[in-house]
Amino acid sequence: MSLDHHLDDATLLQYACGNLDEAFTVVVATHVAMCDTCRHAVRQAEELGGGVLEDVGTAELEVGSFEHLMLRIADQPAEIAPAATVPHVSGDVPAPLVRHLGPDLDAVRWRSIAPGVRKHVIKQNSASKSSLYMLHIAPGMAVPEHGHGGSELTLILSGSYTDVFGTFRRGDIADLDEHVEHQPIVDGDLPCICLVATEAPTRFKGFFSRLLQPLTGI
Amino acid sequence: MQAAWRVDEIEDNSVPETDAHVLLMSDIAGNQDREAFKALFLHFGPRIKSLMLKSGARPEQAEDIVQIVMMTVWRKVHLYAPDRGSVSAWIFTIARNARIDRLRRGSSQAYTDIDDLEIVSDEPDGEDRMFASQRTQKVAKALSELPEDQRQIIQLAFMEDISQSEIAAKLALPLGTVKSRMRLAYAKLKNKLEDLK
Numbered sequence: 001m002s003l004d005h006h007l008d009d010a011t012l013l014q015y016a017c018g019n020l021d022e023a024f025t026v027v028v029a030t031h032v033a034m035c036d037t038c039r040h041a042v043r044q045a046e047e048l049g050g051g052v053l054e055d056v057g058t059a060e061l062e063v064g065s066f067e068h069l070m071l072r073i074a075d076q077p078a079e080i081a082p083a084a085t086v087p088h089v090s091g092d093v094p095a096p097l098v099r100h101l102g103p104d105l106d107a108v109r110w111r112s113i114a115p116g117v118r119k120h121v122i123k124q125n126s127a128s129k130s131s132l133y134m135l136h137i138a139p140g141m142a143v144p145e146h147g148h149g150g151s152e153l154t155l156i157l158s159g160s161y162t163d164v165f166g167t168f169r170r171g172d173i174a175d176l177d178e179h180v181e182h183q184p185i186v187d188g189d190l191p192c193i194c195l196v197a198t199e200a201p202t203r204f205k206g207f208f209s210r211l212l213q214p215l216t217g218i
Numbered sequence: 219m220q221a222a223w224r225v226d227e228i229e230d231n232s233v234p235e236t237d238a239h240v241l242l243m244s245d246i247a248g249n250q251d252r253e254a255f256k257a258l259f260l261h262f263g264p265r266i267k268s269l270m271l272k273s274g275a276r277p278e279q280a281e282d283i284v285q286i287v288m289m290t291v292w293r294k295v296h297l298y299a300p301d302r303g304s305v306s307a308w309i310f311t312i313a314r315n316a317r318i319d320r321l322r323r324g325s326s327q328a329y330t331d332i333d334d335l336e337i338v339s340d341e342p343d344g345e346d347r348m349f350a351s352q353r354t355q356k357v358a359k360a361l362s363e364l365p366e367d368q369r370q371i372i373q374l375a376f377m378e379d380i381s382q383s384e385i386a387a388k389l390a391l392p393l394g395t396v397k398s399r400m401r402l403a404y405a406k407l408k409n410k411l412e413d414l415k
Contacts, residue, residue, distance in 0.1 A: 009404045010397040014382060017375045020313040022324060029328035033335055042332075043303050045404060049314065050307030051357035052376040056266035059271055062281055066259050069285050070252070095335055096328040111397050125325050153364055177397075 003035050005165070005172035011153070012038065016045035022124045023132035023197035027153040027173070030195060034171040078111075092158065097195065100123035105158060105193060116141040130199050135159070137192045142185045145168060150199025152176045158191035160187060239305035258289055262306075266313050273379040275321055283320055304354045310376075313339045317379060331335060355386045361398040368403040371396055 005030060014020050015028045032038050047178060063165075069201040092105050100122050101108065110118035116138035125131055138141065138157075161168050161184040168184075176182070186192040239261070245254035263284050270280035290312050299306050315326035361369065374385050382400065386393045
């Protein structure tokens with residue numbers, strides 16, 4: 001898939017290091033599953049990991065470590081990994097998200113949080129300070145102009161929106177840090193469905209919006 | 219830096235070590251060759267252990283993670299594709315995933331889902347096997363040529379497994395500076411690797 005909006009290189013490196021928390025990892029992986037460019041870029045960042053591993057120094061292993069390993073392998077045979085087990089993707093939900101959402105966007109159970117805005121919170125396995133959720137925003141809706149309390153990743157799964165950075169369509173990702181302020185407006189006739197990870201609660205800029213925030217919980 | 223290039227565990231000195239790793243992998247995949255696996259283990263085991271110790275593992279935990287990582291290498295060796303990356307990068311990703319699962323009590327499932335996708339659907343990069351050693355050398359060179367402030371951040375991120383906010387706090391730097399140094403370091407690596415094509 002050819003996309004217009006990709007990950008920030010710093011985010012991509014953090015992902016390759018394995019340092020992102022669960023919410024951010026899921027959003028990055030879902031974008032990477034949809035984006036050939038970023039998949040290639042992640043592999044290059046992982047080469048850096050290989051270089052660091054070569055360079056990390058050595059720590060002496062326990063005596064008989066290899067023999068012990070071969071005994072463990074012999075004890076647990078059967079598990080030669082299958083060639084590949086791609087999660088079944090029947091609908092429009094990319095593989096890394098299927099485990100959290102199921103295979104079908106139409107089957108998501110939305111909760112209305114404001115006129116034209118619906119939300120679905122994704123349960124995380126680990127204790128994480130970041131939140132992971134989906135938004136379903138009606139056509140023509142404008143999300144109040146807002147800055148961010150921390151980093152935020154927004155991945156478009158369906159429909160599109162436009163803000164000062166351009167138009168974001170399926171597969172595009174908005175990788176924003178705390179200094180950015182933007183006001184996305186949903187384009188066309190279809191709702192925009194996106195997957196979002198936020199590091200801290202988003203702070204709306206306007207007074208009215210700030211009043212709304214406790215209600216919307218975005 | 220030099221230690222990585224010393225051919226100390228492999229008999230045949232005519233083969234650069236990193237090519238030798240690719241050959242070892244194909245011997246393990248093709249013949250379940252234990253001697254080849256042992257050579258690979260003797261090279262990577264102590265490095266994986268060192269990585270885990272730097273990530274905060276206790277010694278016995280680090281030893282156990284080495285075993286788990288190398289067990290995964292043995293079982294998944296047939297999934298390694300030299301045209302996608304070096305042996306050390308591949309083993310790094312297995313170690314990273316084990317670190318997430320074992321040390322961080324998280325889940326590396328998202329990463330393995332991407333691996334599985336790649337195996338089935340990705341087009342090869344055209345960076346075939348004859349480039350495997352070149353690629354590793356380019357990465358080593360890129361790392362060694364980084365300015366100290368950038369290398370420090372890359373090493374903290376990959377070795378000690380701490381987030382960019384934690385790096386910023388540890389080095390008393392603004393988060394934006396940490397991010398821009400990461401971007402600069404990564405851009406240099408990309409330049410080096412794109413030269414190969």
